[in-house]
Every structure is written in structure tokens, then in C-alpha cells.
Amino acid sequence: MSTELLNALAIFLLAILVGFEVISKVPATLHTPLMSGANSIHGIVMVGAMLIAAAADNWFSYLLAFIAMFFGAANVVGGYVVTDRMLQMFRRREPAKAPAETASAAAGAGASGAGEGK
């Protein structure tokens, strides 16, 4: 195997370990947004779709690249928008009615997040 591939394998392994470590700390409350957020991250495959579109040199490759591009873009845009829609609903107390409280609520939320086990 080439050195390049071996390096890539090392990166792959380390990224897996990072993934385990980052995820295992998320509280169950946020699992649905998390799943959706992680789901949008694999939309990075759209970068791959762009690269194969650039390298394509026949109609079949172009066709595959186009479908990949469509799929990837739907994954990325839809994924991030829907995750954001979910997360903006995590509020402490109806900030729409009391906009002035939003800032202090956010600060308070941070504090209560730390002491969640009460």
C-alpha cells in the first residue's frame, strides 16, 4: 500500500476515535437534533460529487455526478436547515414574548446545563 493510503487510514482511525469521544457526552435530550446534525455532516460527500463532476469526461460520468450532486445538496441544505429548526425551539421561557430576557435566559441555560443532575 502507498504511503498516502496508509496516512489516510491513520486519519480515518483517529477520526473514528474522535467521533466516539464527542458523541458519548451528548445528553439524550439532544439525540434527535444530534442525529440530524450528524446526518447533515455526511453531506460532505457533495464535495466528492463536485470532484467527480470536474473529472468526468463522458455523458455517463456526468449523469452520475449530477445525481450525486443533487442528492448531496439535498442532504446538506435540508439537513442543516431542519436541525436548526429543531434547535431554535430549545428555549427556556418564551423569548418571543420577552425579547429582553433572551440574553439572560441563554446565560442561565448555560449554568443550568452544568448542574443538570440536580
Next chain:
Amino acid sequence: MSDQWIYTIVFLCWLAAAAAFVLGLHLMNSPATARRGNQLSAAGMTLAVVVTFLWLLTPGNFVRPGGMGVTAIAIILIGFVLGGGFGLYLARSVAMTAMPQLVSLFNAVGGGAAALVAIDDYVRIVGTPDLSPSTAIFVVLGAVIGSVTFSGSLIAGGKLQGIVPGKPITFPGSRLVTALTAIIAVAGLIVLVLAAAGTIALSTEIQLAILGLVVLSGLVFGITLVLPIGGADMPVVISLLNSFTGTAAAMAGFVINNPVLIISGALVGASGAILTKLMADAMNRSIVNIMVGGFGTGDAAAGAGAGGVEGGSIREVSLDDAAIQLAYAQKVIIVPGYGLAVAQAQHACRELADLLEQRGVEVSYAIHPVAGRMPGHMNVLLAEANVPYPQLKEMDEINPEFERADVALVVGANDVTNPAARSNPSSPIYGMPILDVDHSRSIIVMKRSMRPGYAGIDNELYTNPKTGMLFADAKDGLTQLVAAVKQL
């Protein structure tokens, strides 16, 4: 600037994007920072996409020396606008209750894209010296995993949406088909690697045909994998497929030798795996057990569960009685389930809680880890109704509190409150962590009928002498309760 310099900058931007993904996920640890985390992740994605596009325009890029052509530019832009618009429309318009299916759909297209990237690169390099045996391995893995997640996620989403029947579907020889497709995929992998190594001589066309066969078997495998699994287990399946898609993206990254795909794919692969395990743990099931099917299949297991309950009688409670019990309680714990979500009753539920709090009643919500259709799904639905999240208590936190609760109000939840999980070793859900609703002084169960829950087993909570059944649709029932409490 030399070409090498430009590539270095592009590469560093890719790394920055990967770092944004990791930090973004990390910020999702807490509700207070979660939204910022997602935005950071989206910013990283935008950076990676824009920088890649600009780089491909430069004449010095090594993917397409001289810069990519007009056709490629058109394909990228049109594909982005159409795909992005499609995703944006769905993301904006979907009801929060339909969230799991939408995630499943986005997961399907992500897996499909990963498979296509791997296949397209193979089409380009097959028959040339660029095709090494290791590349062939990653092409086949990316194509197979990607197609399994594509068809599997579509079936899983279809089951949740009701397009595909939620009950487990088996047909004669379905296991055989599953096994056969797996064998074809493995055999295809071996043949294509040997062909790439030059050990066996195959024409380009035959190698492409074999890859096509492998992709087809992946698609069939995804379908036969998910069809026999019951709807109750679908969240675990979607989570597992999410993890697969991450892995497929990483495989595609190996094929086209791109670090940001490898890192992000591995990150999602690992995160999906952990999440899947957490979900399976919460249901006291092993992932293997779920994938093989069984619990969702009902039949034998449901019979065993039903036997323990028959003979008990249920007690109905009137709306006014329920209102009085709630209004004069000191502590009320609301146990929301999926029934509340499908009835879109989360707003009525919050209204009732607000009203009770005004009367000095201490109200909290008991959230089972798998309440709703995904872990944390109920939290999202209640957050949508502006329920302050400190009122949402997780299972371990709330269970000791049931003893002090005057009334536990169960709205549209079933299996997660079934005491059989603690006491009846023959019950299929025995050992599943449940909410100790039966420990509270009295229980009101709001339910449309005596129909068993998603797991298809009867609930002995309903025959408990402390339990009053309030037969109503969650939304109507709660709205009427609000009116009744107001009149007191």
C-alpha cells in the same frame, strides 16, 4: 501563486471544515450551545464546498488540469440549486412529528451520493493503471454500503410515513435472498480486487457489469434487511443506517483520496454507532437482536404478554373527575408519548401545565429516552410548544419522584410505562427500563382506545386499581381538561 500553494490553502480549508464539524458536534452537548454548534458545522460545510468549487475553476487543479469545463460547472450549479431547493423545501415544510422520516430521507440521498461518487470514479479509472487493488476495495465498499443505506433508509422512512406497512414483512425465502445478496457482494469484491491486481484478466465491460451487480445486490440487501423489522424498531435502524452512510462517505473519500470526506465520514460513522447503541440500550435490546427481527414481529411474544393482563378490569374516569384530581394535586407528572405527538397535542399539553402551575401545582414532564419515535424526539416536540426544557426530566431523574406525585398523567404513552418490563420475565419487553408511573398515588391514562402500543403487547398498568382511564384523543382530551380546570 503556484499551484502547490493554492492546493495547500484548499487543503487547510478542508481541515478547518473538518475541525468545525468536530467542534460543532461538541457544542451540541448542551441545549444552550447546540444551535451555535450546528451553525458552526454549517459554516464549515459552506467553506469546504465554496473552496472546492473555486479550486476546481483554477487551471492548476490536479483533478481537471486546465480547470473544469462548462458542462461540469453547469452540473454542479444546477445539481446544487435543484437538490438544495428540494432539501430546503422539505426541511421548511415538514411537521416536527414527521422528523424521523425526513432524517431517514436525507440519509438515503446521502448514502446514494456516496455510492455514486465511488461508482463514478471507478467508471473513470477502470482499465487504467490508476486502478489499484486498494482503490477497488474502497469502491466496492462505498458502493455497497451506500446502496444498502439508500434503499434501506427509503424503506425505513416509508414505514414511518405509512407508505410501507409498519408491520414486519416477510416472504418465503426472504432470508435466503438476504444471504444471497451478501454472498454476491463479497464475491464481487474479491473478483474486482483480483482484476485490479491483474491476477485475473477481465475486460472493462465485465468489471463494470460486476460492479453493477454488486450495487444491485446492495440495494436488494437494504430492502430485505429493513422489511422484516417492525416499525417500533425503526429509529434504531435509521440511526444505524446513518452510521453506515458516514462510513460510505469515508469509503468514497478513500476512493477519490480526499481527507475531508474521510474525516467527516468516520466522524459520522462513529457517532451513528454510539447513538444506535444508546437507543438500543434504552429499549433493552441488542442491535443484533433488532436487525435479525423478532420483537417487532409480535405474534408469539404478544400472546405471552397478553396472557398476564386478561381478567383484570379497567376503571374509567370522567373528564371532570380528572380535572379535579389534577387541579388539587400538589405534584403532577405528565408522561407524554407518541400519541400526544401524532395528535399534535403538545400545545394543549403545555396549556394545561401552565394552568396547573398558576394554581400552584408542581408540574414536570417525564421523558423516556425513546418517547416519540427517536431518542430525544419528545424533547423536540415539547420544545416546539415552548415547554421550558428544565421541566423535562429524564427517566433516571424522574423515577424516584413518582412516589411523591399525586397524579401521573399519561398521554399517549404505552410501552414505556408497562410494569411488566419490571415484573414479568415472560414479557417481551422484560428488562426494558420504564417510567415507574405505577408508583405515583394515582394515575390518569389518556388514550383513544384499549389498543395495545407499538410493541403490540397489553399494558397491566391499565388494570391497576389506582389507574383511571380517560378515553379521548390526546388533543381533544387535553383541550377539554384545560376547559374543565378553568371552570374550577
